Amino acid sequence: MQSWWFTEDCYPHLPDESTYRSIRVDLPNQHCDPEIANDLYNRYLDLWCACDEIGLGIMLNEHHQTATCMVPAAPIMLGILARQTQKSRLLILGNPLPNRNQPVRVAEEMALVDVISKGRVECGFVRSVPYEAAAANIMPYRGSDRMWEAHDLILKAWTTHDGPFNFEGEWYHHRQVNIWPRPYQQPHPPVWITMGSNGSARPVAQHKHIGAVFLAGYPRIREVFDGYREGYLEAHGEHAPLDRLAYLGLCYIGENQREAEEGARKLLWYMESNKVPPEWSNPPGYHPPAVSANVMRGVTGSGVPTRPTLEQQMARGNVFAGTPDQVFEQMKSFWEYSGGFGHMLMMGQAGFLSDADALKSMRLYKAEVEPRLKELAANSDPAELWEKSKAAPVKDGVDIGNFGVEFVR
Amino acid sequence: MELQGLDIDVVRKGSGQPLLLLHGGGGPIAQMPFADGLAEKFEIIAPTHPGFNGSKIPKHFTRIDDLVYLYLDLLDELDLTDVVLMGFSMGGWAAAEMAVANSSRLSRLILVDSVGVKVGGREDRDIADVFALPGEKLAEIMFHDKSLAPNPADIPDEQLQIVAGNRTALGVYTWDPYMHNPKLPHRLHRIKIPTNFIWGASDGLVTLEYGEKFCAMIDGATMTVITEAGHSPQMEQPDAFVNAVFEVAA
Numbered sequence: 287m288q289s290w291w292f293t294e295d296c297y298p299h300l301p302d303e304s305t306y307r308s309i310r311v312d313l314p315n316q317h318c319d320p321e322i323a324n325d326l327y328n329r330y331l332d333l334w335c336a337c338d339e340i341g342l343g344i345m346l347n348e349h350h351q352t353a354t355c356m357v358p359a360a361p362i363m364l365g366i367l368a369r370q371t372q373k374s375r376l377l378i379l380g381n382p383l384p385n386r387n388q389p390v391r392v393a394e395e396m397a398l399v400d401v402i403s404k405g406r407v408e409c410g411f412v413r414s415v416p417y418e419a420a421a422a423n424i425m426p427y428r429g430s431d432r433m434w435e436a437h438d439l440i441l442k443a444w445t446t447h448d449g450p451f452n453f454e455g456e457w458y459h460h461r462q463v464n465i466w467p468r469p470y471q472q473p474h475p476p477v478w479i480t481m482g483s484n485g486s487a488r489p490v491a492q493h494k495h496i497g498a499v500f501l502a503g504y505p506r507i508r509e510v511f512d513g514y515r516e517g518y519l520e521a522h523g524e525h526a527p528l529d530r531l532a533y534l535g536l537c538y539i540g541e542n543q544r545e546a547e548e549g550a551r552k553l554l555w556y557m558e559s560n561k562v563p564p565e566w567s568n569p570p571g572y573h574p575p576a577v578s579a580n581v582m583r584g585v586t587g588s589g590v591p592t593r594p595t596l597e598q599q600m601a602r603g604n605v606f607a608g609t610p611d612q613v614f615e616q617m618k619s620f621w622e623y624s625g626g627f628g629h630m631l632m633m634g635q636a637g638f639l640s641d642a643d644a645l646k647s648m649r650l651y652k653a654e655v656e657p658r659l660k661e662l663a664a665n666s667d668p669a670e671l672w673e674k675s676k677a678a679p680v681k682d683g684v685d686i687g688n689f690g691v692e693f694v695r
Numbered sequence: 696m697e698l699q700g701l702d703i704d705v706v707r708k709g710s711g712q713p714l715l716l717l718h719g720g721g722g723p724i725a726q727m728p729f730a731d732g733l734a735e736k737f738e739i740i741a742p743t744h745p746g747f748n749g750s751k752i753p754k755h756f757t758r759i760d761d762l763v764y765l766y767l768d769l770l771d772e773l774d775l776t777d778v779v780l781m782g783f784s785m786g787g788w789a790a791a792e793m794a795v796a797n798s799s800r801l802s803r804l805i806l807v808d809s810v811g812v813k814v815g816g817r818e819d820r821d822i823a824d825v826f827a828l829p830g831e832k833l834a835e836i837m838f839h840d841k842s843l844a845p846n847p848a849d850i851p852d853e854q855l856q857i858v859a860g861n862r863t864a865l866g867v868y869t870w871d872p873y874m875h876n877p878k879l880p881h882r883l884h885r886i887k888i889p890t891n892f893i894w895g896a897s898d899g900l901v902t903l904e905y906g907e908k909f910c911a912m913i914d915g916a917t918m919t920v921i922t923e924a925g926h927s928p929q930m931e932q933p934d935a936f937v938n939a940v941f942e943v944a945a
Binding site: 425428456564565566569570571575578579582584 | 865
């Protein structure tokens, strides 16, 4: 079991929510004070550097035109961390491939950071969320197909060492591909891909890449992980090792329950602040027509700020919060229900959660939760875990409408 | 009918001179009353663009010229001559491109609240970004009488999914460059057939000013303005619209 610590680098110092229509895409950047932003970036970088000292993996991502995530270029953050850390592995999850017009440039950026960090890059590729369509000016229709074509080009660029090759695909054309440097890790850095459905998990499994699921909770996790496990078994004739699967939830650990819940409530800023109207959450061709119709009709979820309570989010498996014992039990329960996974991804900072509080939770996790998770995973057989998961009665958690439709559908 | 190996839904009604009717981003319109009015003097041939009304978008269809060549093939396939080509909004763009490419089977071009060209500078938003507008704002720019704007809450799910599919198809054909072909103004001189613009006076998606600039790009083109109508004058003022067509074309 490997553990990864994540913050989205938010800019939480916003005017009252009623004064703006959307936190994404068109929130004027007059609300971004560069002095405050400077302070925030350095704080977030310090927290990631603390992962290196504590012994946690570092996870980062990117979004555009939004106060929810101030990193519009994750490879740049990755480059900083490549120099400022020594041990932690560096997970970028991920590069929004359909919105990058030059996959070869992505291959170069990742190879560069991989070499500087002496092979610590874990390279994620994502289709990207709907709000990114306007910011990237990219039509999101067939985004997954576009992502896979970019993926193929990047993998070939990483693994070709005898001079230029030609690539003329449906979307990407590049006639003389010959990147310098080549990646440090051979044949290439581990590849991660986010999965949102049973069907989207299968090609990830076929490639033996690491499949990551964000905030699917109890209601959706099994169908997505099952898609991966079925696809893996079908393609490779053996069960998917646990280290091929990853799950992301929000996590806050305190010395006592009160402290933990207080911290976890601060993390919920990430969900509560996501005020996004349908014009940004429902670009043409991103969602299948049935989901798009729901958003048009204003059904809860995408486009509508979600305000489930901490208790609801915990019951759903989106948030793990409590004392170390409680969090271990919550994670164990979810882990067993899901059929097991080898990477615990934790959003451990959001909103106004202080650095000191974030650090306290990270240290408690490392000292008291991770060892037990490692032991749990080390003594488990993937095939048995899967059988047990299939036999476990359905646990729907809490219905919170279309929540997370951007990540899981 | 089958065209380019695709199954294309084509509505045909009325009799008289053939009129190829290309719908806009809202989807097929040949069932509307204005079309019945036109059918009194024309034989209407109204295909549904691939991707609209629940149909599939072929993987290789990614731009407006995919429709242009599809419908040039349709003219050949049906061996139509002396055709009035009428396009609405996005369909107007396709129609203008068709007339540029090959007007040998055409006798007249009618463009209704059509997109397709850029008339202003690089920082002018000539064509409203329909994908970026809230529903209520969209209703405001599309209709003269805002009460005509459909409310998604009142649309049955099956129909709303078709609307969602139409939006996707519109995006596929028009996303970038947005709703226009930068090269089209340099090619419009090739249009030698009589050309008429019809425009809703209250159109906020492409304003009358846009329409007049577009009209000025085609030699001898005329402009008919329909009052108390927005982006779809054929829907808001069907009688005035049909009369306007008969005046120039019948």
